[in-house]
Every structure is written in C-alpha cells, then in structure tokens.
Amino acid sequence: MDRVSPRPVLVFDFGSQYVQLLARRAREAGTLAMIVRHDLPVERVRELNPIGLILSGGPASVYDPSAPRCDPRIFDLGVPILGVCYGMQLLCDALGTPGGVRSAETREYGRTHLHLLESAANDPLFTGVPPESIVWMSHGDQVRELPNGFRALARSGDCPLAAVVKTDRPIYGLQFHPEVVHTEYGQTILSNFLKRVCHAPGDWNMGTFLERAVERIRCQVGEEGRVVCGLSGGVDSAVAAALLARAIGDRVVCVLVDNGLLRAGERDAVVAAFRDHFAVELRVIDAADRFLERLQGVTDPQEKRIRIGHLFIELFRNEAAAIPHARFLAQGTLYPDVIESGGGADGPAATIKHHHNVGGLPAELGLELIEPLRDLFKDEVRKLGIELGLPAWFVGRHPFPGPGLAVRCLGPVEPRRLEILRRADAIFLEELRAAGLYDRTGQAFAVLLPVKSVGVMGDGRTYDETIVLRSVDTDDFMTADWSRLPHDLLAKVSTRIVNEVPGVNRVAYDITSKPPGTIEWE
Ligand SMILES: Nc1ncnc2c1ncn2[C@@H]1O[C@H](COP(=O)(O)OP(=O)(O)OP(=O)(O)O)[C@@H](O)[C@H]1O
Numbered sequence: 001m002d003r004v005s006p007r008p009v010l011v012f013d014f015g016s017q018y019v020q021l022l023a024r025r026a027r028e029a030g031t032l033a034m035i036v037r038h039d040l041p042v043e044r045v046r047e048l049n050p051i052g053l054i055l056s057g058g059p060a061s062v063y064d065p066s067a068p069r070c071d072p073r074i075f076d077l078g079v080p081i082l083g084v085c086y087g088m089q090l091l092c093d094a095l096g097t098p099g100g101v102r103s104a105e106t107r108e109y110g111r112t113h114l115h116l117l118e119s120a121a122n123d124p125l126f127t128g129v130p131p132e133s134i135v136w137m138s139h140g141d142q143v144r145e146l147p148n149g150f151r152a153l154a155r156s157g158d159c160p161l162a163a164v165v166k167t168d169r170p171i172y173g174l175q176f177h178p179e180v181v182h183t184e185y186g187q188t189i190l191s192n193f194l195k196r197v198c199h200a201p202g203d204w205n206m207g208t209f210l211e212r213a214v215e216r217i218r219c220q221v222g223e224e225g226r227v228v229c230g231l232s233g234g235v236d237s238a239v240a241a242a243l244l245a246r247a248i249g250d251r252v253v254c255v256l257v258d259n260g261l262l263r264a265g266e267r268d269a270v271v272a273a274f275r276d277h278f279a280v281e282l283r284v285i286d287a288a289d290r291f292l293e294r295l296q297g298v299t300d301p302q303e304k305r306i307r308i309g310h311l312f313i314e315l316f317r318n319e320a321a322a323i324p325h326a327r328f329l330a331q332g333t334l335y336p337d338v339i340e341s342g343g344g345a346d347g348p349a350a351t352i353k354h355h356h357n358v359g360g361l362p363a364e365l366g367l368e369l370i371e372p373l374r375d376l377f378k379d380e381v382r383k384l385g386i387e388l389g390l391p392a393w394f395v396g397r398h399p400f401p402g403p404g405l406a407v408r409c410l411g412p413v414e415p416r417r418l419e420i421l422r423r424a425d426a427i428f429l430e431e432l433r434a435a436g437l438y439d440r441t442g443q444a445f446a447v448l449l450p451v452k453s454v455g456v457m458g459d460g461r462t463y464d465e466t467i468v469l470r471s472v473d474t475d476d477f478m479t480a481d482w483s484r485l486p487h488d489l490l491a492k493v494s495t496r497i498v499n500e501v502p503g504v505n506r507v508a509y510d511i512t513s514k515p516p517g518t519i520e521w522e
C-alpha cells in the first residue's frame with residue numbers, strides 16, 4: 001500500500017491469520033497501515049513516526065519460551081497501542097500480570113457475547129458500542145488476572161478480561177477480534193482507536209489504488225514485456241486481467257486451463273463471458289487428462305494442491321515459451337491465499353492450507369510473478385472490478401478455488417466421483433438461484449465424502465455415497481458463518497440429489513463456522 005497519509009499505524013505481525021484484516025480495517029477508516037515484523041526495534045519504530053501501534057494475534061502461546069515477542073521499549077514510546085488476542089496476552093505479560101497467561105479451561109472459538117462493564121461507559125474505545133454485542137473469539141489462552149495499573153472494560157461468558165486498558169497510558173488489550181466482520185461493532189472499535197485514541201486524520205482513500213497499481217504494472221513489465229495471465233473465470237483473475245489490459249493493452253494473453261475439475265458448464269460460460277467483456281486474447285488449454293493422471297491415488301489435501309499448483313505452472317510456462325518477451329505470469333492472488341499458505345517464508349503464521357497459487361507453487365517458477373491484488377480482500381477486489389467496468393453480476397459471482405472439485409471430492413479424485421459431485425453441485429446452485437438466495441450467500445457448493453452409509457430406497461437396502469451441502473455468509477472469506485438457508489430449500493435440494501444423482505443416498509448440511517472450520521473441506 002502506498003504512503004499517502006504521512007503517519008501510518010503500524011501492525012506488528014505475530015502470525016495472525018487476520019493481520020491484513022487489521023490493515024484493511026485501518027484503510028476503511030482512512031488511515032494508512034503498514035505491516036511490520038513483530039520484533040521491529042524501537043529505533044526503527046520511531047523513524048516511521050507512527051500514529052499508533054497494533055499488536056496482532058498469533059498461533060503461539062506467550063508462556064512458550066520460543067513465542068515471538070516485541071521490543072519491550074515500544075511500551076514506553078507514549079504512542080497508543082492496541083493488542084488483539086495474542087497481542088493482548090503479550091502486552092499483559094510484558095507489563096506484568098500477577099496470574100500470568102495460561103491455557104484457559106474453556107476455549108472460545110467463533111461467536112461470543114461481549115458485555116461492557118460500567119468502566120467502559122466513558123472510554124473512547126467503546127464510543128457507540130452498546131453494552132451487549134456479538135464478538136468473535138479464537139483463543140485457547142487467557143490472561144488470568146488484571147495486570148497492575150490496568151482497568152477491565154469488558155467480559156464475555158468464559159473470559160472475565162475481554163478488554164482492558166492501562167489507567168495512565170492509552171494501551172489497550174482486546175481478547176476478541178475487532179478486525180473480523182462478524183464482530184458486530186469491530187469496525188467502530190478500530191475506528192475509535194484510530195480516530196479517538198490516536199487522533200488519526202482519516203484522509204487515506206482507496207481511489208488511488210487503481211492508478212498506482214497500473215503504474216506499478218507498467219514499471220515491472222517495461223516497454224516490450226508480455227504477460228501470461230491465468231484466467232479462471234473467477235472474480236480475482238478477471239479483475240487482474242482487466243487491470244493488466246488497462247496498463248499494457250494487448251500485451252497480456254489470458255490462459256484458461258480446463259483441468260477437468262471445473263463445475264458443470266463452467267468452461268463454456270467463462271469463454272462466453274470473456275468474449276463479451278474483454279478485448280484481449282484468451283487461450284483455452286485442454287488438460288483434464290493430465291490433471292487426473294497426476295491426482296491418481298492421491299488423497300492428502302495438501303498433496304493434491306501441490307500437484308495441481310505445479311501442473312498449472314508447467315502449462316503456463318509452456319504457453320509463455322511460445323510468446324516472444326513473455327517473461328511474466330499474472331495471477332489473481334488475494335491476501336487470504338497468501339496468509340493461509342503460511343504468509344512469508346520465515347514469518348510466524350501457521351500454514352492452514354497450501355493454496356495452489358501460493359503455497360503450491362514450485363520452487364523454480366521460470367517466470368516473474370505479477371500479483372496486483374496480493375494485499376487485498378475479496379470485497380475490495382469486487383469494488384476495484386466495478387471501477388474497471390466489469391458488470392456487477394460478474395464481480396458478484398461466488399469464488400471457486402483453482403484446485404476445483406479435487407478439494408471437494410474428499411478421498412481419491414476419480415471421474416466417476418467427480419461426475420457425482422458435479423451433478424449434486426449443479427442441483428444445489430440451481431435451487432439456490434431459483435430461491436433468489438445466490439446473491440445473499442457468500443459461497444455455496446457440494447462436497448463428496450469418502451464415507452458410505454446405509455439407506456432404504458424402493459423397499460431395498462442401499463449402501464451409497466454421502467453429499468454434504470456447504471453454504472457460508474461472508475464478505476472477505478477470512479471468517480464465515482454458515483448460511484441459515486430455509487429448511488424447505490434444503491429439503492428440495494436433498495430430495496433432488498438423492499432422486500437424480502445415482503450413487504448418492506444421503507445429504508447432510510454443514511453447520512460449522514470459520515473458525516473453527518475452513519470454508520472448503522480440504
Ligand atoms: N482453471 C484455471 N485456469 C487458469 N488460471 C487459473 C485457473 N484456476 C485458477 N487460476 C489462477 O489461480 C488464481 C487463484 O484462483 P482463485 O480461485 O483464488 O481466484 P479466481 O478464480 O480468479 O477468483 P475466485 O476467487 O472468484 O474464484 C486465479 O486468479 C488464476 O490466476
């Protein structure tokens with residue numbers, strides 16, 4: 001992100017899955033955010049002249065001797081500090097909490113009720129936040145006792161210290177995550193921190209992103225360079241392609257790989273949509289057989305992604321080899337793909353899954369990557385797509401992962417199983433659209449389990465496959481809640497799948513949020 005506002009808020013990265021969300025919420029509040037290493041020395045912090053500091057969450061436990069820590073001198077700078085989850089545990093530990101930080105008796109993941117204490121009534125951090133609200137938690141450790149010189153501001157059912165503040169300095173700790181969209185007043189709290197506690201002017205805006213991104217692409221590609229752009233028909237690659245077209249015109253060649261793992265009718269739909277909305281060349285590579293061959297007998301989800309990622313790159317490389325000056329590969333990589341793949345090489349973030357386009361890439365790429373959307377989230381990319389002139393129905397499409405049905409076909413990926421999944425998925429989406437609910441859900445799809453169960457159909461015994469329906473509500477795909485779909489719709493989809501898809505005798509509906517689940521099953 002570019003420096004427009006002179007004084008940034010620094011987000012110290014302790015390996016949270018949500019570190020960029022903190023930065024993004026700051027952007028929404030009109031403040032430039034810079035993500036920095038968790039152990040940035042205080043001298044360097046001073047040079048950056050921050051308006052405030054945010055300490056992110058993270059997978060470690062502060063009582064673990066190898067846990068990441070910050071330079072303790074940052075607490076004496078006099079700059080406002082907000083510690084979130086691990087960040088709160090760390091600052092309480094560093095400033096001295098008598099009972100220490102320990103593993104909690106009850107861990108909290110997902111939706112929790114927050115109760116503000118009377119002491120929060122006049123605190124600027126909670127201006128505009130009602131006494132009771134919903135927050136999202138994701139922790140197993142807890143600060144046991146109020147640190148010396150702190151005041152408690154809020155509690156939850158299982159966590160007596162859900163928010164604390166130092167009485168003589170603007171140092172706050174929150175055990176819940178204000179940065180996730182499911183925390184009802186999260187943006188209010190972060191915006192209060194920036195505007196009311198740090199006194200940030202709030203004049204940064206996203207409009208400049210487009211111009212700067214175009215400039216950066218021109219600069220990277222040069223006068224002659226050509227770019228191969230992996231185009232999936234999804235929103236991210238379409239927006240990346242449109243951005244490239246704006247920056248370098250017909251020096252971009254889009255490549256759609258038909259990997260045999262696409263949904264029913266997808267390939268034709270993408271080709272048609274592309275023809276109508278883009279002025280650049282699109283090539284389609286038929287590679288279904290090669291992907292299926294590579295996936296034969298593979299059941300481990302990470303291994304599936306890695307094999308798929310590698311084959312994608314081989315195909316892009318072959319394509320680029322035939323085009324003069326094509327040294328670049330563009331992908332619609334977003335921040336969630338990056339952070340879930342483990343963030344950076346030596347960062348403290350845990351690997352949740354190797355997204356095929358990041359963690360699944362081979363060591364030797366042979367092409368220079370262009371990923372203009374790497375710092376952004378899905379809904380920001382959608383806004384950018386609209387600015388670039390893509391139609392609203394197109395940018396509103398549900399995401400579909402690059403590894404496609406392979407990561408929804410749990411167990412071995414075989415043509416027979418893919419066909420079952422494809423048909424069940426098509427029925428679910430058709431009914432969701434018919435009920436007018438497609439645009440009100442974030443992502444919906446079917447999953448085929450490697451589990452058979454007993455049923456009775458036509459008075460006879462069956463022993464057949466299980467389909468799970470998954471539908472989630474989310475804007476940024478970092479956290480998600482399961483969609484409360486009408487029972488009548490679920491009943492209709494279930495009946496149609498069992499009646500119309502041979503080999504399936506049972507349909508289940510997934511009622512797990514993220515966290516603790518992920519959106520995909522693999
Ligand atoms: N079948 C495909 N052919 C070519 N490139 C692909 C294909 N599938 C994925 N990619 C590349 O991998 C990137 C990441 O895939 P991902 O599914 O996250 O994004 P997307 O498909 O562009 O958008 P969406 O999230 O809406 O599905 C894409 O932006 C694209 O560059």
Ligand SMILES: O=c1[nH]c(=O)c2[nH+]cn([C@@H]3O[C@H](COP(=O)(O)O)[C@@H](O)[C@H]3O)c2[nH]1
Nearest residue numbers: 354355356399400401402403477518519520
């Ligand atoms: O291109 C992709 N390659 C991948 O390997 C991959 N894995 C997950 N996804 C998509 O990312 C979003 C978050 O998914 P999860 O909650 O399952 O991690 C959801 O929208 C998922 O569909 C992927 N996209």
Ligand SMILES: NC(=O)CC[C@H](N)C(=O)O
Nearest residue numbers: 057058085086139140141
């Ligand atoms: N999300 C977090 O920051 C978690 C912090 C710590 N690892 C815990 O489990 O409590």
Ligand SMILES: [Mg+2]
Nearest residue numbers: 234400401402
């Ligand atoms: Mg996709």
